[in-house]
Amino acid sequence: MNINRSRLFDIANAALIGFVSLLCLVPMLLVLMVSFTSEASIQQHGYQLLPSEFSLDAYKLLLGTSPLYRSYLVSLFVTIVGTLIAVLITGMAGYTLAAKHIRYRNGLAMFFFITMVFNTGLVPWYLINLELGLRNNIWALIVPSLIFNPFNLFLVRNYMSQIPGSLIEAAKIDGANDMFIAFRIYFPLCMPVLATITLFYGIGYWNNWFNAIMLVDNQNLYPLQYLLFKLNSEINMIQQMQSSGVIVSDAVLPQESVKMATAILTIGPVIFFYPFLQRYFIKGLLIGSLKE
Amino acid sequence: MKNKKGSMLRELKQNGYAYLLVIPAAVYTLIFGYFTLPYMLIAFQRFNFKTGIFNSPWIGLDNFEFFFSSPRAWEVTFNTLKLNVLFIVVGTVAAMALAILFNELRSKLFSRLTQSTILFPHFLSWVIVSYILYSLLSTDYGIVNQVLAKLNLNPVNWYASPQYWTSILVITAVWKDIGMNLVIYLAAITGIDDTYYEAGRIDGATRWQLIRHITIPLMMPTIMILSLLALGKIMYGSFDMIYAIIKDNGLLYPTVDVIDTYVFRSLRTIGNPAQAMAVGLYQSVVGFILVWGSNRIVRKINPDHALF
Numbered sequence: 066m067n068i069n070r071s072r073l074f075d076i077a078n079a080a081l082i083g084f085v086s087l088l089c090l091v092p093m094l095l096v097l098m099v100s101f102t103s104e105a106s107i108q109q110h111g112y113q114l115l116p117s118e119f120s121l122d123a124y125k126l127l128l129g130t131s132p133l134y135r136s137y138l139v140s141l142f143v144t145i146v147g148t149l150i151a152v153l154i155t156g157m158a159g160y161t162l163a164a165k166h167i168r169y170r171n172g173l174a175m176f177f178f179i180t181m182v183f184n185t186g187l188v189p190w191y192l193i194n195l196e197l198g199l200r201n202n203i204w205a206l207i208v209p210s211l212i213f214n215p216f217n218l219f220l221v222r223n224y225m226s227q228i229p230g231s232l233i234e235a236a237k238i239d240g241a242n243d244m245f246i247a248f249r250i251y252f253p254l255c256m257p258v259l260a261t262i263t264l265f266y267g268i269g270y271w272n273n274w275f276n277a278i279m280l281v282d283n284q285n286l287y288p289l290q291y292l293l294f295k296l297n298s299e300i301n302m303i304q305q306m307q308s309s310g311v312i313v314s315d316a317v318l319p320q321e322s323v324k325m326a327t328a329i330l331t332i333g334p335v336i337f338f339y340p341f342l343q344r345y346f347i348k349g350l351l352i353g354s355l356k357e
Numbered sequence: 358m359k360n361k362k363g364s365m366l367r368e369l370k371q372n373g374y375a376y377l378l379v380i381p382a383a384v385y386t387l388i389f390g391y392f393t394l395p396y397m398l399i400a401f402q403r404f405n406f407k408t409g410i411f412n413s414p415w416i417g418l419d420n421f422e423f424f425f426s427s428p429r430a431w432e433v434t435f436n437t438l439k440l441n442v443l444f445i446v447v448g449t450v451a452a453m454a455l456a457i458l459f460n461e462l463r464s465k466l467f468s469r470l471t472q473s474t475i476l477f478p479h480f481l482s483w484v485i486v487s488y489i490l491y492s493l494l495s496t497d498y499g500i501v502n503q504v505l506a507k508l509n510l511n512p513v514n515w516y517a518s519p520q521y522w523t524s525i526l527v528i529t530a531v532w533k534d535i536g537m538n539l540v541i542y543l544a545a546i547t548g549i550d551d552t553y554y555e556a557g558r559i560d561g562a563t564r565w566q567l568i569r570h571i572t573i574p575l576m577m578p579t580i581m582i583l584s585l586l587a588l589g590k591i592m593y594g595s596f597d598m599i600y601a602i603i604k605d606n607g608l609l610y611p612t613v614d615v616i617d618t619y620v621f622r623s624l625r626t627i628g629n630p631a632q633a634m635a636v637g638l639y640q641s642v643v644g645f646i647l648v649w650g651s652n653r654i655v656r657k658i659n660p661d662h663a664l665f
Contacts, residue, residue, distance in 0.1 A: 071564065074461075074564070075461070075463060078458055078461055078462065079462065079464070079467060081458065082455075082458055082459065082462065082467075082471050083467075083471065085455065085471070085475060086470075086471040086474040086475050087474075088532070089474050089475045089477055089478050089532065089535075089536070090474045090477065092489045092492070092493060093477070093478075093481075093489065095489070095492050095493070095500065096485075096488055096489055096492055099492055107498055111495075111497065111498035111499065111500070111502075111503050112492050112495070112498045112499060112500055112503075114500075154381040154382045154385065155382065157378040157379065157381065157382070158378065158379045158381070158382035158383070160375070160378055161375045161376065161378050161379040162379070164375055166372065167372055167375050167376075168368050168372075169368070169376075173379060173383070176383065176386065177382070177383075177386055179390070180386055180389075180390030180391070182645070182648055182649075183641070183645050184593070184641055184644060184645075185390075185393040185394060185396070185397055185637075185641060186620070186634075186637035186638075186640060186641050187596075187617070187620050187621065187624060187633070187637055188396065188397075188399070188620065188624055188630050188633045188634040188637050189393035189394070189396035189397060189634070189637075190389070190393060191624060191630070192393075192396045192399075192410075192630065193388065193389060193392060193393050193396065197388070209389070211385055212382055212385055212386065215386070218382065242374045243372060243374035243375035243378065244374040244377070244378065247375075247378055268480060271482075272480075272481075272482035272483075273482075274482065274484055274597075274601075275596070275597060278600075278625075279625070290482050290484045290485075291484075293484045293485070293488070294484045294487075294601065297487065297488070297491070298604055321498065324488065325488065325492065328484075328485050328488040331482075331484075331485060332481060332485055335480050335481070339473075339477070339480070342480060343473055343476060346476070346479075346480075347476075347540050350537065350540050350541055350544075351540075351541075351544050
């Protein structure tokens with residue numbers, strides 16, 4: 066009797082969890098399906114999980130000459146360059162804050178930490194960026210987010226301080242300096258945490274549209290996310306895409322599906338890297354949230 | 358005995374390379390963290406981009422008066438607090454419940470698979486999420502209105518009905534972040550010593566009793582601490598989320614416009630940095646008091662988990 070009830074619970078539990086995980090997936094699937102639906106079908110039936118009339122018009126329009134390519138390049142450049150620089154300076158600073166022979170490491174940690182607790186907010190941040198000339202150029206999309214929140218720095222520091230200090234001493238006896246020890250000994254040993262912050266920074270840059278809305282007016286510099294944001298609020302952007310030389314078979318401009326197709330293309334890389342993302346993300350969360 | 362200055366120089370000389378390594382991050386933090394502080398003073402100025410912070414006229418508390426005398430001050434403050442409290446409470450309860458259910462799962466493969474899908478929304482930008490919401494709630498084409506029509510109910514013009522948006526935003530926020538919280542809570546549950554459960558089982562406890570009397574009480578400290586730390590950020594209302602979804606849709610302001618979006622509009626749409634800064638200063642100061650206060654409470658419960 067009891068065993069039967071327990072078994073029933075297991076089944077109900079698995080069903081419930083299965084349902085919740087579907088709830089997390091199906092809305093995305095809907096966007097995907099709409100991107101493949103013909104405009105006429107949307108006008109008639111609304112958005113559908115199983116389109117009445119299948120169509121590739123949206124993708125044809127987008128993959129012709131369109132602002133999408135430029136935005137893809139902007140996003141890729143910003144994400145790759147930004148992440149590389151951010152990981153490099155975070156890793157280097159992490160070493161100094163973790164190395165036990167550095168006398169002022171706690172003072173330095175405090176220096177970083179204070180900015181984490183007291184947030185001066187949007188306006189000073191904006192004015193500083195203007196002052197530095199970070200406006201309407203590609204660096205305005207990169208520099209303001211480099212180590213905007215020192216959380217990642219402390220993640221690296223905590224990980225590195227678990228490495229026994231005797232390693233540094235031994236290397237020093239062999240004549241190595243801190244630069245060498247950081248890059249040749251510590252970084253290889255800390256690949257898991259470096260991979261994790263690479264992921265945090267990478268996702269942060271790829272999904273960022275805040276820098277663009279604040280600091281960029283030039284359409285040539287729109288990253289993907291911001292293009293997508295604009296697409297929803299300014300319909301003429303889609304007409305602009307149309308007039309940039311692509312002829313779609315249908316007389317009707319596939320407005321609705323173009324929006325959804327852009328959304329799908331924007332998350333493309335995220336889906337592609339998802340197994341990697343997920344693995345290191347979980348690792349990072351566990352390093353960060355459970356203090357030893 | 359050497360004086361302090363001499364030993365500082367020696368330290369720099371001895372470990373120069375290590376200090377060199379920290380310079381890029383330190384300079385960056387100096388500029389983006391500390392050099393932003395003086396700009397807070399423009400809250401007391403009639404700031405003008407041409408004259409800058411040094412030559413703009415000082416006007417005392419006029420900017421604060423402008424904000425606090427408008428009914429919007431109370432509205433955006435209330436909305437910020439309301440939404441954040443709901444995000445914390447509903448998010449925590451939902452993630453905790455889900456973590457407990459996950460812990461009861463027998464199949465490791467099923468558990469890993471479903472965790473992957475539940476974590477997926479976390480990696481989407483808020484702009485993408487706004488598209489997803491739109492595909493559900495669009496008045497003409499949205500799925501929700503189609504379902505309402507099937508049930509012979511009147512369609513709702515969602516983007517013009519502020520009364521629904523508190524719930525919609527809470528559900529959306531929980532939906533996006535539940536996977537992340539699930540990972541954290543599940544790790545905490547897995548960390549509970551197995552002997553507690555064995556002892557319970559020997560005493561003949563049912564699964565529900567084990568959850569009720571072992572898992573939940575032992576999880577309470579983690580839950581308390583994470584909630585309190587979240588409470589510290591309660592004045593900051595996820596600009597990314599709200600602006601991506603609501604944009605400048607004034608119809609929905611009464612229930613979902615928050616301090617962050619208000620500051621953004623004062624700065625970029627209206628173009629008055631000084632007034633925006635006054636609101637931002639109010640937000641920073643109250644925010645800091647809350648971080649400091651909640652940290653004190655965390656420190657009382659468990660000093661190891663305190664931020665400082």
